[in-house]
């Protein structure tokens with residue numbers, strides 16, 4: 074399994090029980106319950122925006138536009154695996 078993306082710098086004091094995160098994240102719309110796998114590049118862009126707007130915090134996951142609702146109503150679904 075090859076990895077072509079760069080590794081994020083290690084953060085001290087952060088427990089990472091599952092190793093590297095998946096490259097896609099499950100999102101679900103709070104309005105119409107549409108579920109979508111969102112690529113981490115899109116998440117990274119949203120995090121970049123949040124940092125720019127000083128809204129970023131540890132564990133922040135940006136909201137994503139829903140293809141059904143045409144609004145930013147999709148939220149990250151934390152999965153227990």
Ligand SMILES: [Zn+2]
Pocket residue numbers: 102103104105106107139140141142143146
């Ligand atoms: Zn929706």
